[in-house]
Amino acid sequence: YDWxxxxxxxxxxxxxxxxxxxxxxxxxxxxxxxxxxQEMLDVVKAYKNxxxxxxxxxxxxxxxxxxxxxxxxxxxxxxxxxxxxADGKGIELNxxxxxxxxxxxxxxxxxxxxxxxxxGEIITIGSxxxxxxxxxxxxxxxxxxxxxxxxxxxxxxENMKPVFHDx
Numbered sequence: 001y002d003w004x005x006x007x008x009x010x011x012x013x014x015x016x017x018x019x020x021x022x023x024x025x026x027x028x029x030x031x032x033x034x035x036x037x038q039e040m041l042d043v044v045k046a047y048k049n050x051x052x053x054x055x056x057x058x059x060x061x062x063x064x065x066x067x068x069x070x071x072x073x074x075x076x077x078x079x080x081x082x083x084x085x086a087d088g089k090g091i092e093l094n095x096x097x098x099x100x101x102x103x104x105x106x107x108x109x110x111x112x113x114x115x116x117x118x119x120g121e122i123i124t125i126g127s128x129x130x131x132x133x134x135x136x137x138x139x140x141x142x143x144x145x146x147x148x149x150x151x152x153x154x155x156x157x158e159n160m161k162p163v164f165h166d167x
Contacts, residue, residue: 005157007092007126008047009054013039018062029065030072037076044083051157052124053084055094056107067103070110081115090122090155090162091115093146095138105145112149122162124155143167 013036016023024032036059044053056077060067070077084091097106105112115123125142127135146154147167155162 004159005052005124006050006160007052007054008043008050009058010036010040010043011058018059021062021064024062024064029063029068033059033063033068033073034076037073037080041076041080041083044080044087044089048087048089050089051160051162052090052092052122052155053080054092054126055096055128056080056091056111058106060108061097061102061106070108074110074114077111078114078118081111081118081120085115085118085120088122090124091120092124092126093142093154094126094128095142096128105142109145109149112146112151116150121151121153121164122155123151124157 012018013023018024018036023036027035040053040056081091091107091112093112094106097104112123123146125139125146127139143154151167153164153166155164157163
């Protein structure tokens with residue numbers, strides 16, 4: 001395909017949706033969070049035809065038990081990010097956390113900071129627009145979040161190659 005950009009994201013595991021709670025049902029918060037990140041790890045190990053990994057901690061949007069502690073899944077997230085970086089891919093800062101009333105960015109500032117500490121530089125800012133009125137929402141704030149975490153640039157893509165833009 002002649003595309004500029006492909007975003008990879010995990011929206012369900014084992015053919016079970018998060019938003020319906022089907023995936024979480026019958027599992028502890030630990031079990032469904034760890035299984036979510038294990039799925040992501042398995043996918044980034046096996047699949048390489050993408051530009052960025054989208055809204056890495058999407059599961060938190062649908063976690064009725066609250067935010068699962070970062071430290072509990074940090075080793076898995078670190079392994080995922082190392083693969084993403086080694087493969088020359090990036091991650092997305094998704095600004096839809098505002099629409100969903102989340103208290104932190106998506107992915108969290110902890111994940112964004114870890115990505116940068118591991119050497120990650122390819123990062124996009126997306127508004128996850130499913131309606132015209134959401135297009136580009138909070139992009140300026142996304143830039144400010146990245147600046148506050150020490151990022152110097154964000155990316156757009158052309159022909160599957162990152163184009164860096166100063167923050």
